Amino acid sequence: MNEHILNELINIERQYTGPLSPYCIQFNSEEYYAPFVRLYRQDRSTFLNTLTALLEKDALCSVKADCLSYFLPERLEIHLWRLSVFFGLDNTPLPQRLKDLCLLALDLQRSDDLATIEKGKRLYAASIEFLKSLHVKPTSAEAQLYFENTCPALPSFDGITSLDQVDDVLSAIFYFDCFECRLVKKPPAYLEQALRAAALYNHLFSSVLWNHYLYNLTESRKTKDQQLLRCVGFVMIPDLLSTIDQEMTAQLKRSDFFYTGKKLEICQRLCLKYKMQIEESMNAEKNTVNDFIRSNGKR
Numbered sequence: 001m002n003e004h005i006l007n008e009l010i011n012i013e014r015q016y017t018g019p020l021s022p023y024c025i026q027f028n029s030e031e032y033y034a035p036f037v038r039l040y041r042q043d044r045s046t047f048l049n050t051l052t053a054l055l056e057k058d059a060l061c062s063v064k065a066d067c068l069s070y071f072l073p074e075r076l077e078i079h080l081w082r083l084s085v086f087f088g089l090d091n092t093p094l095p096q097r098l099k100d101l102c103l104l105a106l107d108l109q110r111s112d113d114l115a116t117i118e119k120g121k122r123l124y125a126a127s128i129e130f131l132k133s134l135h136v137k138p139t140s141a142e143a144q145l146y147f148e149n150t151c152p153a154l155p156s157f158d159g160i161t162s163l164d165q166v167d168d169v170l171s172a173i174f175y176f177d178c179f180e181c182r183l184v185k186k187p188p189a190y191l192e193q194a195l196r197a198a199a200l201y202n203h204l205f206s207s208v209l210w211n212h213y214l215y216n217l218t219e220s221r222k223t224k225d226q227q228l229l230r231c232v233g234f235v236m237i238p239d240l241l242s243t244i245d246q247e248m249t250a251q252l253k254r255s256d257f258f259y260t261g262k263k264l265e266i267c268q269r270l271c272l273k274y275k276m277q278i279e280e281s282m283n284a285e286k287n288t289v290n291d292f293i294r295s296n297g298k299r
Contacts, residue, residue: 001050135181197232236281
């Protein structure tokens with residue numbers, strides 16, 4: 001039964017690793033649960049006992065180790081928890097384990113290794129998708145499904161996080177996701193500012209993106225963005241944005257404002273001219289948003 005369950009889960013995960021197939025089974029759908037319902041009906045007792053055993057600590061690490069290293073054991077664990085909820089097993093450990101998986105996913109995203117970051121993103125996406133499915137109305141298409149439409153009681157997810165635990169951008173994202181599930185209070189305004197500033201910082205990650213940003217956005221939007229960055233604590237980046245924008249405006253003749261090719265040419269030339277300063281400012285202020293979150297959290 002171990003083999004049957006894990007093979008089905010790995011077949012599902014394989015669709016989300018490497019080149020995507022034209023059609024992927026959607027998590028938490030009738031088609032997703034169908035092979036497990038067949039196993040359940042063939043041998044109810046063995047299936048449920050095996051599922052329970054697989055959810056015990058480190059159980060996955062001793063089974064199919066060659067496959068699990070590629071497919072990320074924690075992603076398979078999310079599937080196992082889905083099945084345990086679907087078939088009405090005891091889910092007392094679920095809130096703490098799901099919190100642990102979310103925090104692990106966030107930690108993986110702090111890595112300097114791109115492959116590890118990507119694994120973290122995929123694990124976090126699966127964890128949050130599952131968490132949200134447990135807290136939406138049963139009539140919603142996103143709601144957790146149950147075998148034969150039963151609706152077993154779920155343990156409380158209260159205390160899954162708190163503002164005291166928010167000390168960087170990633171944990172702030174987790175807090176906002178928990179807020180969407182109505183598990184925490186409304187995030188304070190400074191967290192919303194922080195995430196908006198972090199998104200803007202990521203949008204300006206290279207000189208090529210600066211070129212795209214300066215060329216496409218309106219002056220009013222750029223002014224508002226610079227104000228946001230300064231409010232969160234950035235100095236070098238908004239100053240440099242303002243400098244480049246002013247030079248671009250000064251070099252454009254009135255007729256050039258209606259000739260986009262000239263504007264693009266000037267913008268590209270200025271971003272190339274300031275390429276080194278752009279990289280220096282982005283590197284120097286990479287922790288600015290995290291510092292802003294920590295300083296406000298202590299108040």
